[in-house]
Amino acid sequence: MTQLDPALAARFANIALGHVAREYPHKLDHVMESDADVLPPRVLHPVFFGSFDWHSCVHGWWTLLTLRRMFPDMSESADIAALAETTFRPEKLDVELAYLDRPSARGFERPYGWGWLLALHLEASRHEDQTWATHLEPLARRLATALGDYLGKLTYPITVGTHFNTAFALILAHEWAQAHDAALAETIESWALRVFGDRRDYESWEPGGDEFLSPALTAGVLMRRCLPARDFAPWFAAFLPEGGWLERDLHPATVSDRSDGKIAHLDGLNLSRAWCLRDITSGLGASSRTVLLEERAKAHLDVALPHVAGDYMGEHWLASFALLALRIAPDS
Template identity: 65%
Template sequence: MELTEDLARSYARIALGHVTRPYPYKDDHVFASEADVRPPRTAHPAFFGSFDWHSCVHGWWTLLTLRRLFPATPEAEEITALADETFTEEKLAVERAYLDRPEARGFERPYGWGWLLALHAEAARHQDREWGARLEPLARAFGERFAAYLPLLTYPITVGTHFNTSFALVLTRDWAGERDAALVATIDGWAETAFADRSDYRGWEPGGDEFLSPVLTAALLMSRTWPRERFAPWFEALVIDNGWLKNECEPAFVSDRSDGKIAHLDGLNLSRAWALREIASAIAPHSAVADMRALADRHFAAAEASVAGDYMGEHWLASFALLALLAPR
């Protein structure tokens, strides 16, 4: 689990190959009338590639992150040119206007919302370009949506797919930390209500199409919300004391990588590697840390070779591999 320049260039080539690939495309679009029939590029001139809107967004997060970390590579120059072409005021205004449709209230909620905020946070780090400023109106719109949505969400959504609440809130809280103190407070209060009293996890994980761990994403959110002295004993009671982490959290087997849903399990292995690394850092020093890091390595190794290959995984897996590689060691 080390992000070398060669690996970074490989991931960059993968993402460059799909963020502007228009088809196949899975559209999250509600038709109100015949007037809403249109190709994806019309509604989403910035994020029309990568099979779906959210994958295009986090494909761009991957590209900008790699540009920042490896600015001297040939791919960084190509990323810069393509980002200048993509993140224009005109194109992003169309993306923002799409959200004003009444039928777009649930568009990409919450997964795409969280990833757009992560993209904005990364774009703002590139101070030699205007990408962050141009993305900010779109990011602020999604931040406002989270602030309005969470008070209505009585129960957390704990599935291991795009509807998972905790994963999106981890990304959102990281974005809001220096930008929106009120949103941070809203997230923290919601998380407290949703998860503070949870313990002794016995969920049937993994599900056959999951790319997130329901329990580890919730734990990762709480690690952002609570100080170590409160989080560590809560995490022990959640998955360590009952043996779940030791006996149940094994890398998932992927039977068919050409099936987009089954290929999600490669993402589960990568996202677990990320979460395990992040949580291990949050509870350190703790007797479980070394085992958790070793388990993270096993999960990463189970999926690493599948980041490239079939397009059903290739259009999104590099982002999750990069999350894992950037996690504390």
């Protein structure tokens, strides 16, 4: 399987450096309450105004900081640090925080952007030579509180393959919470066990035509994180029984038009499936089935990696999902 080496890291870094501060084209998630709210992205979101939309800018920054930590000697690391220094300023982050106080922003970027913001803060906290995490922490804490409140009233998981997918956001949030908020980590674990613990015999028409996440595999990753290690393999065997969906239907998706932003999601699906399969495999004992999962992960990754750049509809976000799949160690 392709490995993340300095050359590929530099390629991903240059892709992300090319869009996190690119304001247009831009798709706002913004409810206008009056004429005064007709404002450009850089005014509404002085930190996360690039990358076509808010959440893509957040995980574009996660990509950059992760690469800087993993490959500190690459020349792009200095460019990342310089841009971060001018971006993660307290006065700019205060504006991002105030935006969440708007009555119409209660569901802003919920839950996908919330999960990625927590992942960004966790990554920033690993850069001990910088103050970025300190500046991002109030925003992360606000969204962590909002996520805990949201889970308190979310009776059912949202099991789609797009931004509203609950499991994916909770995977990111749980990793943050393990380091920064033990109570939230416990909330996520108990919620995941309640809603997914008894799921059996998964069958679906997955993938949908514009999905970039697998509802089945994201649930699998979340449960690997939340279940005791000894309980995960039995749960997974019941959830995706041998000879069923995984063996029969889990093949790379075909992308017919990469200039169509929705259809281009399928490149992301191939990358996120590769990530999920590698993660799930780490929780299973050695068997013929883990060999199959590894083979399927490689097939999905090989199909998608050549298309991380080329058309902006994919270029503004796909490197993040490639990096998820290629990180050398689970805690990288």
